[in-house]
Amino acid sequence: MVKLKKSIDKRNALMEATISLVNNNGFHAAPMSKIAKMANVSPATIYLYFENKQDLVNKVYLEVKSQFTSYAFENYDPKLPVEAGFEIIWRRIADFKLKETEEALFLAQCDNTPMISEDSRQKGLVHLQPLLDLWERGQKEGIIKPISPYLLYAYTINPLSFLMVMQNRGAFKIDEVDLEQAYRAAWNSISVPNRFK
Amino acid sequence: MVKLKKSIDKRNALMEATISLVNNNGFHAAPMSKIAKMANVSPATIYLYFENKQDLVNKVYLEVKSQFTSYAFENYDPKLPVEAGFEIIWRRIADFKLKETEEALFLAQCDNTPMISEDSRQKGLVHLQPLLDLWERGQKEGIIKPISPYLLYAYTINPLSFLMVMQNRGAFKIDEVDLEQAYRAAWNSISVPNRFK
């Protein structure tokens, strides 16, 4: 696509409309016509900014994923000790999932749809590297269990997605106490037990 | 719908076709016409067994969910001590998710689609009660942390879904060692730490 100086506002409105509609009732409930209407734009205009629906959704995905990782590492310093660094990142991720619900919910919707290409998923993961590096350092120092990063992710980050979705579905409400307990659970699951602490 | 003595074989074939097609590429890729073709049946025949697509999918969901819970509690005895009982259930669930991949994947697909009604979700949860009871008993005995069952689920069962999906996506392969580590992570996250054990 040739670089054009089209209105960035319209592009943003389209992306936000996409997020909002997908959140509301899944990809199923986000036809191009509705997206256009919500963004106050003609359906045909979408195709000036995006190649097609796949392209639109994947672009939104990458944009939101990037917001997510920026947020997660905002006040992380790789020179911090392992446990402190982990807690900072974990709490930022929790914040994002519980406060930026629109964005977090959209990402959760994307996790399971074939609308997102393998390529986009791969790209979306790249910016998570600082967390993987931290874990590796923790393992070298004998603080974090020597297990696959997939396991580390499954037991520390993924539960937050589940809790966020449940909270959004109205099943229950996460308060400060729950969050504290969730952090303890996450850390206990991946840290090397130390009975002499 | 009036009770008819229609062939149970056709009904089963339709359910299996649904699972297979949904797994292959999401609900998006499972049109009634394809489901019918895969079950060697006319599209019109589906409507002799199910009211409509929603009904079909929800019935399959409840059926598979029920298979899942039967499997999970197959050799569980509520009189077992808490930790032993938990380990038995956890390992059965892990087995189901990692060996009965067709069924487990289908359930994961269902977790995020608006095609499944709130009512069906509710019904699907009912048979999980023995696990909730076990957790409650563990909490009374001071063995399991006094935290919300949603947290307990998020940190012990949900990670298995994540790992299953990742394995199915080819991202990595769970071996015996991973499984052992996963169990330790799950138990460590919810059990009351005991430094004198």
Add this chain to the structure above:
DNA sequence: CAAAACTGAATGAACATTCATTTTTCTAAT
């Protein structure tokens, strides 16, 4: 031969995408 089960083709709605025009913005010559 009647009731039940089943069928392929037809119907109509929803949707992504394109197209022929119109509207807006930009440029540069007066």
Add this chain to the structure above:
DNA sequence: ATTAGAAAAATGAATGTTCATTCAGTTTTG
């Protein structure tokens, strides 16, 4: 500064496809 007119943006309606569901008729079963 103004404005002609070219380029860029935007549009609503049209197109063609896919799909769930229905219907009129056929086949199977008891």
